[in-house]
Amino acid sequence: MKLLNFLRGEAFARGVHPPQHKDTARMPITRLPFAPRLVVPLSQNVGRPARPVVHVGQEVLRGQPLAEPDGFISVPHHAPASGVVEAIRLHPTSSGPWTDSVIIKVHAASTQAVEWEQPQDMAAMNEDELISAVQRTGIVGLGGGVFPTHAKLRVPKEYPVDTLVVNGCECEPYLTSDHRIMVERASDLLAGIAISRRLLGSPPAIIGVEDNKPDAVEAIRALLPPDGDVTVETVPTKYPQGAGEMLIKTLLGREVPPDSRSYQIGAYVQNVATLALVGALTPRGRGFIERVITVAGTAVGRPGNYLVPMGTPLRFLLENVDAPADSVEVIFGGPMMGHAVACLDAPITKGVSGILVFRGQDLAPREARKSFPCIKCGKCIESCPMGLNPSTLGMLAAKRQYDMMAETYRLGACFECGTCSYVCPANIPLVQQFRIAKQVLRGREEAA
Amino acid sequence: MTMVEIRSAPHIKADNAVVKIMRHVVWSLLPVCAFFIWQYGLSALALLIVVTASCLAAEALFLRLGKQSGNLYDWSATITGLLLALTLPPGFPLWMGAVAGFVAVALGKAIFGGIGHNLFNPALVGRGFGQAAFPVAIATYTPSFMPGRFMEFIPSSLALPFMMPKDLTAWLNAFHVDGISGATPLARWKFEGVLTSSLDLLTSLSGHMAVGPSPLLILLCGGYLAVRGYLDWRIPAAVMGSAAALATALFAINPHHYPDPLFVLFSGGLVLGAVYMATDMVTSPVTPKGMWLYGALIGVLTVIIRYSGGLPEGVMYAILIGNAATPMIERITQPVAFGTAVKRKEKQQ
Ligand code: SF4
Ligand code: SF4
Numbered sequence: 001m002k003l004l005n006f007l008r009g010e011a012f013a014r015g016v017h018p019p020q021h022k023d024t025a026r027m028p029i030t031r032l033p034f035a036p037r038l039v040v041p042l043s044q045n046v047g048r049p050a051r052p053v054v055h056v057g058q059e060v061l062r063g064q065p066l067a068e069p070d071g072f073i074s075v076p077h078h079a080p081a082s083g084v085v086e087a088i089r090l091h092p093t094s095s096g097p098w099t100d101s102v103i104i105k106v107h108a109a110s111t112q113a114v115e116w117e118q119p120q121d122m123a124a125m126n127e128d129e130l131i132s133a134v135q136r137t138g139i140v141g142l143g144g145g146v147f148p149t150h151a152k153l154r155v156p157k158e159y160p161v162d163t164l165v166v167n168g169c170e171c172e173p174y175l176t177s178d179h180r181i182m183v184e185r186a187s188d189l190l191a192g193i194a195i196s197r198r199l200l201g202s203p204p205a206i207i208g209v210e211d212n213k214p215d216a217v218e219a220i221r222a223l224l225p226p227d228g229d230v231t232v233e234t235v236p237t238k239y240p241q242g243a244g245e246m247l248i249k250t251l252l253g254r255e256v257p258p259d260s261r262s263y264q265i266g267a268y269v270q271n272v273a274t275l276a277l278v279g280a281l282t283p284r285g286r287g288f289i290e291r292v293i294t295v296a297g298t299a300v301g302r303p304g305n306y307l308v309p310m311g312t313p314l315r316f317l318l319e320n321v322d323a324p325a326d327s328v329e330v331i332f333g334g335p336m337m338g339h340a341v342a343c344l345d346a347p348i349t350k351g352v353s354g355i356l357v358f359r360g361q362d363l364a365p366r367e368a369r370k371s372f373p374c375i376k377c378g379k380c381i382e383s384c385p386m387g388l389n390p391s392t393l394g395m396l397a398a399k400r401q402y403d404m405m406a407e408t409y410r411l412g413a414c415f416e417c418g419t420c421s422y423v424c425p426a427n428i429p430l431v432q433q434f435r436i437a438k439q440v441l442r443g444r445e446e447a448a
Numbered sequence: 449m450t451m452v453e454i455r456s457a458p459h460i461k462a463d464n465a466v467v468k469i470m471r472h473v474v475w476s477l478l479p480v481c482a483f484f485i486w487q488y489g490l491s492a493l494a495l496l497i498v499v500t501a502s503c504l505a506a507e508a509l510f511l512r513l514g515k516q517s518g519n520l521y522d523w524s525a526t527i528t529g530l531l532l533a534l535t536l537p538p539g540f541p542l543w544m545g546a547v548a549g550f551v552a553v554a555l556g557k558a559i560f561g562g563i564g565h566n567l568f569n570p571a572l573v574g575r576g577f578g579q580a581a582f583p584v585a586i587a588t589y590t591p592s593f594m595p596g597r598f599m600e601f602i603p604s605s606l607a608l609p610f611m612m613p614k615d616l617t618a619w620l621n622a623f624h625v626d627g628i629s630g631a632t633p634l635a636r637w638k639f640e641g642v643l644t645s646s647l648d649l650l651t652s653l654s655g656h657m658a659v660g661p662s663p664l665l666i667l668l669c670g671g672y673l674a675v676r677g678y679l680d681w682r683i684p685a686a687v688m689g690s691a692a693a694l695a696t697a698l699f700a701i702n703p704h705h706y707p708d709p710l711f712v713l714f715s716g717g718l719v720l721g722a723v724y725m726a727t728d729m730v731t732s733p734v735t736p737k738g739m740w741l742y743g744a745l746i747g748v749l750t751v752i753i754r755y756s757g758g759l760p761e762g763v764m765y766a767i768l769i770g771n772a773a774t775p776m777i778e779r780i781t782q783p784v785a786f787g788t789a790v791k792r793k794e795k796q797q
Pocket of ligand 2: 375377424425
């Protein structure tokens with residue numbers, strides 16, 4: 001453990017301080033042009049895939065629904081630009097597998113104006129109607145969870161929510177899109193908070209922002225309603241402060257017990273970008289057709305925070321930000337938890353919070369990629385926010401003792417934040433091993 | 449054609465690779481080695497080189513034989529060599545140093561399967577072997593800062609292989625310097641009842657004491673490693689804290705019989721052991737609480753062995769016992785999982 005970290009007082013226990021690289025924090029949100037073709041996968045979130053309601057050859061307007069939800073845990077998808085439906089067919093996704101997608105040939109004259117909307121009279125709505133209004137926007141958790149937001153807003157009645165925790169931490173290095181949203185779209189955020197509070201029984205809301213974003217705190221404070229039900233608090237900058245459990249611990253001092261959900265201890269967490277979208281789209285009855293995405297990394301010529309139409313092919317975006325066409329590693333999400341993209345033709349979907357492009361050798365010094373056996377330095381235990389023992393878990397994984405990992409060493413509590421792998425001097429792929437172990441265990445459970 | 453590289457998250461790594469940590473440990477040891485050479489001249493220089501070379505040779509041999517983790521360039525054998533040399537008397541016959549160095553790597557590390565798998569600190573395994581195989585030579589110290597130390601070896605250094613070194617009394621008497629003795633301050637306290645000043649021990653600068661490099665310098669070098677995060681400061685803190693606590697308590701009870709706590713801290717190899725040997729990551733507990741417990745155990749054992757054992761110095765055995773206790777310490781100091789502390793309290797009520 002570094003002596004200096006020990007002397008610095010901190011919120012939740014353990015965690016790490018990776019270099020931040022938030023160079024795009026001062027770059028205002030700018031629009032990315034439409035690609036000639038947009039690819040909207042029918043399944044890009046948790047829950048059932050949407051059912052297409054357009055046919056090949058049909059003209060669609062920007063904002064018009066392309067697919068309707070199939071059940072409650074499912075969301076619609078909308079046309080990100082005006083054009084014609086060219087095909088509904090299998091198309092590769094960022095993680096590899098092909099899924100059914102609506103492919104739109106964008107009209108050269110398609111403008112940024114949203115041409116399809118249904119303004120809502122929210123004051124007259126009851127709870128269920130409001131939840132369906134949120135569902136019709138097609139919003140899913142933007143922090144990477146991609147769980148349908150309207151479904152998350154329906155909290156079981158036996159668990160009263162006493163605090164709405166609004167997550168403005170954005171603790172992943174490089175990413176600044178949430179930061180820009182808080183600075184530039186604070187009023188949307190507050191509108192989204194108001195809608196959520198209405199559905200949750202009007203609990204007070206606390207917006208937790210890491211102390212590296214003072215301008216975001218100021219922008220929100222300037223607009224806060226005077227009744228004091230919504231407040232902003234700065235929290236220490238530390239990874240993974242933006243994990244729901246950690247933010248609850250920091251702000252409320254409560255720990256979510258294993259195998260429990262945060263609402264069971266009265267706290268409900270929602271990410272700022274998601275709420276800003278809820279606030280912007282629900283009253284106007286618009287669909288989720290674009291989102292703010294940080295594009296950064298050593299291989300990007302023009303990094304920034306871009307408003308990206310959903311379905312934009314990654315290759316088109318890379319050309320537009322001057323990313324080179326030689327050997328690169330592209331990451332959807334942050335560098336700690338994001339996943340490497342396997343196919344550059346993959347479309348950008350609702351769950352993508354950042355796009356990082358690196359030349360492989362820039363990410364870690366060569367020396368750091370050399371693997372050793374565990375040297376028992378204890379750095380992983382020192383840093384695991386969940387209080388697990390990744391060192392022992394890793395050794396058990398190497399021996400495939402998965403049951404022991406789950407039963408004695410609480411593998412299930414690991415939320416794959418990547419902290420242990422990040423700090424491991426021996427470069428043991430701990431998180432990767434844990435992911436595999438969980439998959440194997442899940443497979444066994446399903447088979448049984 | 450664009451090549452896409454795919455790796456598993458996390459995509460960034462802290463800049464603290466094993467090799468880098470080891471390299472910094474070597475760097476931080478260089479001032480300590482320089483001090484040792486300044487104290488004892490040619491003999492010390494030759495001992496450092498021979499022991500380290502022998503460790504590296506053993507490492508190379510076992511790596512070639514296969515089934516070993518690590519590599520020759522990970523600096524671990526270099527650290528073993530330097531530390532082992534620093535624990536030996538400066539006039540230790542070089543051939544014995546070479547044997548001890550080879551044994552340190554062979555029995556201390558290679559038979560376990562290489563770096564990461566060993567149970568005991570290799571340098572201390574080498575030193576323990578030396579103690580058993582060459583009990584006289586390893587207890588024969590010479591005074592520091594002797595005139596002419598850069599011109600000639602301490603005679604015992606150059607003993608022929610498989611030959612015992614000659615007695616050094618004649619060599620020492622030839623210097624005609626008053627009040628010099630080949631006995632270490634710990635031995636003089638234990639067998640002659642003479643206490644050396646703690647301040648002199650801390651700096652190791654005055655007179656012709658038979659001591660190793662300055663504990664103050666070692667603390668500074670270790671402090672650098674701790675600040676950079678390459679050494680866990682809790683272990684030396686626990687070793688020295690517990691040794692000081694026990695020594696203070698005994699001193700308070702009977703100041704005539706027991707030495708003062710500062711003497712206990714700065715004499716012998718306590719500081720070197722606490723900073724550089726007890727902290728060996730592989731052989732110390734992996735859990736934070738375990739590190740405190742392990743350090744405390746070593747500190748207490750050191751004092752007990754020194755006060756009641758047959759030998760004046762106990763650090764080495766204390767650390768080896770600490771190494772042996774490590775798996776058990778780890779078992780009882782597992783971290784508390786997030787969200788379970790509250791539950792446990794509730795259960796108790
Ligand atoms: S990935 Fe899992 S085990 Fe590793 S630090 Fe995060 S929670 Fe702990
Ligand atoms: S798994 Fe890695 S970080 Fe954890 S104790 Fe072992 S070497 Fe250190």
